[in-house]
Amino acid sequence: MAHTHEDPPSLPTELGPYLDELVRRTRVVCGPQLVSVFAVGSVALGDYRHGRSDVDVTVVVEPSLPGSALHDLAEALAHPHLPCPAAGLELVVYGTDVIGRSSGAAGYLLDLNTGPLLPDRADFDAARSPAFWYAIDRSVAHQTGLTLFGRPAREVVAAPDRPDLLAAIRASVREHSDGEGHLADNRVLNGCRSVVFCRTGRWLAKRAAAREVALAEEEFRPLVEAAVHSFERPRTSAVPLPAAEVRAFLTWVRARVEQTAAGA
Numbered sequence: 001m002a003h004t005h006e007d008p009p010s011l012p013t014e015l016g017p018y019l020d021e022l023v024r025r026t027r028v029v030c031g032p033q034l035v036s037v038f039a040v041g042s043v044a045l046g047d048y049r050h051g052r053s054d055v056d057v058t059v060v061v062e063p064s065l066p067g068s069a070l071h072d073l074a075e076a077l078a079h080p081h082l083p084c085p086a087a088g089l090e091l092v093v094y095g096t097d098v099i100g101r102s103s104g105a106a107g108y109l110l111d112l113n114t115g116p117l118l119p120d121r122a123d124f125d126a127a128r129s130p131a132f133w134y135a136i137d138r139s140v141a142h143q144t145g146l147t148l149f150g151r152p153a154r155e156v157v158a159a160p161d162r163p164d165l166l167a168a169i170r171a172s173v174r175e176h177s178d179g180e181g182h183l184a185d186n187r188v189l190n191g192c193r194s195v196v197f198c199r200t201g202r203w204l205a206k207r208a209a210a211r212e213v214a215l216a217e218e219e220f221r222p223l224v225e226a227a228v229h230s231f232e233r234p235r236t237s238a239v240p241l242p243a244a245e246v247r248a249f250l251t252w253v254r255a256r257v258e259q260t261a262a263g264a
Contacts, residue, residue, distance in 0.1 A: 011039070011146065012048045015055060018085050023149045025076045026059055029069055033062040035096055036150035040137055044144045047205030048086075051234040054118065055086045057148075058141055060156050061109070063095035067124070070110045074122040079114040087235050088115025092134065099138065099157050104164030106131040117235055132171035135160045139168075140203045166261040169194050173257055177250045184241040188227035191253035198260035206231065220249050 011019070023037050041056025042048045048055075059073075070093060076082065077091060093110040106126040113121040123129060138157055145153025160168065173194055176187040189206035196202070196209040204212070207228055214224040223245045230239035 012043065012050065014050045014085055015043065015048070018082075019055075019057075019148055021082060022057065022077060022089075022091075025082065026073060027149065029073045029076055030059075030061055030065060033065045033069075034059070034150065035062060036060040036153070036156050037148045038141065038145040038153045039148060040141045040145050040153075041090070042205065044140060044146045045203065045205040047207055049232065050085075051087065052231065053086060054088045054090050054115070055084065056137065057089065057091045058099075058137070058145065058153075058157075059091060059093040059110075060096060060099055060150070061093060063097045065095075065109075070124060071122075074110060074112050077112060077114065078120065078122075079116065084115040086115060088113060088118030090118070092137065096156070102158045102161045102164070104131055104135045104160050104168055106134045108134060130171065130175070132168035132175070135165060135168035136172060139165055143203055163261075166198075166257065169197065170254070170257050170261060173250060173254045177247070177254065183230075183235070183238045184243075184246050185227040185230035185238055187246060188224060188241065188249060189231055191250050192224060195253055195256050198257055220252070223249055 019039070026037055027034055037057065037059050039056065040058050042053040043055060073093065077089065079089065089112065091112040092108045094108055098107040106129045108126045109124065111121070111123040111126075111129060113119065139159050141153045142157045142159040145157060147153060159165070173191065176182055176190055189210055192209040192213040193204060193206055196204050196212050210224050210228050214221045223241065226239065226241055230241065233239065
């Protein structure tokens with residue numbers, strides 16, 4: 001794989017050739033205006049589950065990259081033109097002028113979703129998307145982004161300011177509380193990650209965060225352990241969780257996040 005800095009640790013073997021080709025195609029399309037490519041999400045946090053997890057990738061380019069190149073990139077990376085071995089690819093392209101400053105805005109140039117288990121989406125208008133997903137992803141990238149090409153993530157990505165990030169986490173919890181479009185286990189485990197971040201200021205992998213919450217919160221331990229068990233299965237074989245217990249847990253998570261935000 002093409003690296004100009006450190007090799008990313010613990011890159012899943014199932015993804016190596018795919019990410020190799022993704023980087024190659026991105027370099028061809030963007031040319032010298034490509035600054036960095038790095039993995040975020042479950043890959044960066046060391047909790048990728050083959051058959052369950054998406055591959056999250058951030059691409060950083062010079063702002064002068066033509067808009068036509070963004071359309072070309074979306075076409076070059078779309079499944080099955082580039083077959084995605086994971087559940088899906090979630091790739092976001094930013095300009096250096098946006099990703100290099102602290103912000104809670106979405107701010108992307110391209111948001112591409114594609115893959116065998118994801119509905120295809122290529123969006124070039126950041127104003128149309130809820131900003132919280134992107135602020136959280138940039139925070140994870142700043143902390144643990146795995147460099148696949150170019151400058152390391154910590155040199156390129158500015159972490160959102162804490163008030164903006166806590167606002168993003170609140171919005172994420174509200175989204176998962178509604179439940180639409182999200183597996184129940186993912187809703188619970190994302191809630192665990194939010195609580196642990198509020199307590200420690202660090203993003204953990206979903207299962208690691210779940211272990212911390214299960215140890216500390218006996219009331220929710222059975223639900224959290226059931227969510228981990230479900231998460232360890234393929235996405236198509238997720239185990240249903242009691243809806244009332246999930247709602248109660250996320251209400252508790254929301255209260256913890258609100259408490260942290262009020263004290264920030």
